[in-house]
Amino acid sequence: QKEVEQNSGPLSVPEGAIASLNCTYSDRVSQSFFWYRQYSGKSPELIMSIYSNGDKEDGRFTAQLNKASQYVSLLIRDSQPSDSATYLCAVRGNDYKLSFGAGTTVTVRA
């Protein structure tokens, strides 16, 4: 069973600051990496997917992947109150099973 660990929260950041979320995974052959956002009582929605080492930027979000260190991160720049949610890291290996971390809750203070 793949293990996915996320930095424990909750994470509280002031509006306009950068929120940094970290995730490590145990399965070295993992191929695909995802960040989902989940608002309280709602279903997860995909924010970013990343498949190769390096950075991937999409608006205020940047995902970073380092396969050698088995590490993936998500940066949220210019954090807004609407970014307050739980962020889930998910990893897929050579099979089609997707393993999720327990999530990090982010609160953006106005």
Add this chain to the structure above:
Amino acid sequence: EAQVTQNPRYLITVTGKKLTVTCSQNMNHEYMSWYRQDPGLGLRQIYYSMNVEVTDKGDVPEGYKVSRKEKRNFPLILESPSPNQTSLYFCASSLLRAGRTDTQYFGPGTRLTVL
């Protein structure tokens, strides 16, 4: 509208009474999956299916059954529910592209309580 639907959204039942949670998607997705979400444990995959009549176990399949007779439907069956199956359940679907699953779309969730 492209969507994944689940029914029922809320269900309270008693130990041992068989139940089915339905999941349907209208996006012609090959891949469908069931997850349960419990506080502090995140989302855990129960079963998944890569196409009609093809299903496989996820990380926590005990006590659950699934079937995939049609591409759009992927029901989750609890033959004899127990209190430890009280949880929030999500169905998800995606395309399969070049050997990888594409963006997974999640249903709205089913909150199940087993007394």
